[in-house]
Amino acid sequence: MSKQTIAVLKGGRSLERNISLKSGARVEKALREKGYATEGIDVDESLVKQLKDLKPDAAFIAMHGRSGEDGTIQELLDILDIPYTGSDVLPSIRCMDKVLSKHIFVADGIPTPPFYAFNRDAFQELGAVDTMPIIGKELGYPIVVKPAAQGSALGIRFAHTESELPAALISAFSFDNKVLLEKYVKGTELAVSILGKEPRALPIVEVRPKTDFFDFESRYTMGKADYLVPAEIPEAAAAEVTELSLRVFKTLGCSGFGRVDIMMDESGGLQVLEINTIPGFTETSLLPMAAQAVGIGFNDLVEEILLCALEG
Ligand SMILES: Nc1ncnc2c1ncn2[C@@H]1O[C@H](COP(=O)(O)OP(=O)(O)O)[C@@H](O)[C@H]1O
Ligand SMILES: [Mg+2]
Incomplete structure (x- = not known):
């Protein structure tokens, strides 16, 4: 049987381009070591043309943020009839937009921190700034602005007082x-990675x-954060976290990984912040760390994600 060809999509123009290039390089190496023929594509306006010429058996999307993780590339791959790793278009759209995800969480009874959300028009045309005292009272400070x-x-700031809100909002906008x-x-x-055709939770990373x-720096600099796998939380709490994570993954319609x-607040209550449909594959990334904790090496992890796409 001839080798299967896998296009590894990476880079692009999102602010997480550099992270994606690192993720992509590691994925390509893993797939090559597993015996696949890989073609790394640094995504730009020639993407569709390159994919039409290459006709890969599948695409491994090693991209984070805009275009790669928000359903855009997934839509193009659907049109080209190329199987791809991870979630479909709709869950990608739902998960990339934290406001949309949180509304779905609330509708489904999934606990998430209380919130308000605005678009730019609300501030520029409708005087939303005058709601800030009410919001401050309802949420209490600090308020996390994202x-x-x-x-x-990226773009996340903590406003400790009302006077810090404008700068935090400008930064987020x-x-x-x-x-x-x-x-x-x-x-x-806590971070819970989910993996597999029949989704299962990997050990919780604290x-x-x-x-x-x-923040950005602590994520991608060795030694700027400590990681505990499994998390140092009581067993019953861990079971609850795992169950909640699987529920979130399924509720939003995600697949593959x-x-x-x-x-987890100080009284043990759980609050879901978000779900990432394409978490990182870098050396400090949490998914590979969680997989390693149950003996799934990096190459096996990457291949399992690919097989979900090929066999999907
Ligand atoms: N409501 C919150 N309370 C406390 N910390 C938060 C809250 N929201 C975000 N954070 C901190 O900010 C980080 C990034 O937030 P998150 O919503 O996960 O966005 P991102 O997509 O950037 O990872 C979290 O990992 C956490 O450290
Ligand atoms: Mg996050």
Whole structure:
């Protein structure tokens, strides 16, 4: 049998381009070592043409953020009839937009920190700024201000007082036309990676950033955060976290793999922050770390994700 050809899509123009290039390079190496023929594609306007020429057996999407993770590339691959790794178009759209995901969580009874969300028009044309005292009272400070669709903690700021809100909002709006103001959860940060055709949860990773929160720097610099696998939480809590994560993954319609970010507050209550449909494959990324903890090496992890696409 001739080798199957896998297009590894990476790079692109998102702000997480560099992370994606690292993820992509590691994925390509893993697939080559597993015996596949790989073709790395740094995604640009020639993408469709390149895919039409290459006619790969599948595409491995090693992209994060805009275009790669938000359903755009998935739509193109559907049109070209090329199987691809991870979630379909609709779950990708749902998960990339934190506001949309949180509305779905609320509708489905999945616990998530209380929030408000606005688009730019609300501020520029409708005087939304005058709601800030009400929001401050409802959510309490600090308030976490986030762009709706972004990753790697880019554009996220904590406003500790009302006077810090405008700068936090401006920062978030520089990343997206929609922003989220979310109640701060003090507690333990947990990440649950989900894997497989029949989705299963890998051991929970507890993140202890050495910075104020799990920001860009602490994510991608060795030694800037401590990771505990499995998380140091009571067994019953761990079972609850795992069950909740699988429920989130299924509720949003995800497939193949993903990662659910959860905060456990000081009284043990769980709050889902978000779900990532294409979590990182870098050396400090949480999915490979969780897989390793149950003896799934990086190459096997990558191949299992690919097989979900090929056999899907
Ligand atoms: N409501 C919150 N309470 C406390 N910390 C938060 C909250 N929301 C986000 N954070 C911190 O910010 C980080 C990034 O937030 P998250 O919603 O997961 O967005 P991203 O897509 O950038 O990962 C989290 O890993 C956590 O450290
Ligand atoms: Mg996150």
